[in-house]
Amino acid sequence: MTAARIGERLASFARITLGHFPTPLEYMENLSRELDGPQIWIKRDDCTGLASGGNKTRKLEFVLGEAIAGGADTILTTGGIQSNHARQTAAACARLGLRCILMLAPPPDWASSAYKNSGNICLDRLFGAEIHILPEGQSPEQALESLASDVARTGGIPFIVPLGASTPVGALGYVNCALELATQAKDLDLKVTRIVSAAGSGGTQAGLMAGIAALNKDIVCEGIDIDAARERTEQRTKSLLAGVMPLIGETAAALPTVTMRDDFAGPAYGATTPAAQESIRQVALSEGIVLDSAYTGKAMSALISGIQEGRYQKDEVIVFLHSGGFPLTFAYA
Ligand SMILES: *Cc1c(COP(=O)(O)O)cnc(C)c1O
Numbered sequence: 001m002t003a004a005r006i007g008e009r010l011a012s013f014a015r016i017t018l019g020h021f022p023t024p025l026e027y028m029e030n031l032s033r034e035l036d037g038p039q040i041w042i043k044r045d046d047c048t049g050l051a052s053g054g055n056k057t058r059k060l061e062f063v064l065g066e067a068i069a070g071g072a073d074t075i076l077t078t079g080g081i082q083s084n085h086a087r088q089t090a091a092a093c094a095r096l097g098l099r100c101i102l103m104l105a106p107p108p109d110w111a112s113s114a115y116k117n118s119g120n121i122c123l124d125r126l127f128g129a130e131i132h133i134l135p136e137g138q139s140p141e142q143a144l145e146s147l148a149s150d151v152a153r154t155g156g157i158p159f160i161v162p163l164g165a166s167t168p169v170g171a172l173g174y175v176n177c178a179l180e181l182a183t184q185a186k187d188l189d190l191k192v193t194r195i196v197s198a199a200g201s202g203g204t205q206a207g208l209m210a211g212i213a214a215l216n217k218d219i220v221c222e223g224i225d226i227d228a229a230r231e232r233t234e235q236r237t238k239s240l241l242a243g244v245m246p247l248i249g250e251t252a253a254a255l256p257t258v259t260m261r262d263d264f265a266g267p268a269y270g271a272t273t274p275a276a277q278e279s280i281r282q283v284a285l286s287e288g289i290v291l292d293s294a295y296t297g298k299a300m301s302a303l304i305s306g307i308q309e310g311r312y313q314k315d316e317v318i319v320f321l322h323s324g325g326f327p328l329t330f331a332y333a
Pocket of ligand 1: 054055056084085164166198199200201202203204205292295296323324325
């Protein structure tokens with residue numbers, strides 16, 4: 001399918017503008033030299049512009065577009081206490097004049113005072129979100145359903161945004177990112193061979209894969225599981241991929257294979273790893289770019305160790321998706 005045709009498909013969905021696009025595609029000149037492997041480029045989705053940026057902005061443009069088109073006035077969503085998704089949703093709701101209700105998982109045992117109070121949670125409060133902590137024994141889905149009925153009973157029109165805004169419609173945001181990237185690569189005369197990104201709720205990788213498949217490009221989209229649950233992350237991605245492909249007019253029969261790597265998440269979601277910390281330091285010192293402990297630091301540790309172990313050919317051109325997470329810097333301080 002041509003990029004123009006995919007663009008037309010995307011334009012048929014309700015969408016609201018929340019971010020600054022296209023985000024820059026930059027060469028990591030110093031890091032590439034230090035590692036002496038393939039060229040590493042970085043797609044700066046940490047610069048989407050909404051409340052310090054991140055990958056949820058692209059997905060929320062479509063998901064909140066859908067919510068508003070359906071007449072919703074109250075958005076409910078879920079995530080961890082340091083959820084980047086919750087923060088970007090809260091900021092978007094503030095901007096759009098929507099009531100925002102967050103159901104956040106309680107902090108893990110190892111959480112410091114900064115993790116409980118700074119970073120994203122501090123911004124959620126600033127944006128006026130109503131914050132609830134998930135009661136023990138309840139699933140986030142149940143808790144959101146019950147809050148949504150309360151909203152409806154008192155005359156509001158609720159809309160539940162699932163974890164990470166990862167619905168097939170949300171994944172359209174990353175189909176759009178794939179188009180954007182293809183245009184940038186063409187302008188720079190770059191033959192991208194691989195995209196490496198952190199994977200959690202799966203919508204980012206599913207959208208990228210769908211976009212790349214629709215464009216008929218031979219680019220591997222490599223997801224790095226950051227949830228310490230590779231099979232679940234892979235399953236989420238597969239099911240979103242099957243959901244998003246038909247939305248852009250691609251038959252569900254020709255689903256590309258999901259590449260999901262484990263071994264980089266550490267013991268649990270949010271628990272950082274020595275390799276992630278080392279990668280964060282290396283990228284900060286070589287490029288002046290901030291990665292985070294829960295997502296992009298882990299994904300970068302996979303990329304760096306892959307280069308060191310000779311997993312990637314030297315003539316590859318790899319794009320690392322910087323998916324955001326800047327406020328986490330302060331939650332892990
Ligand atoms: C949510 C998030 C991801 C994971 O994206 P999914 O679409 O949920 O797989 C990666 N990086 C950052 C910084 C995030 O906040």
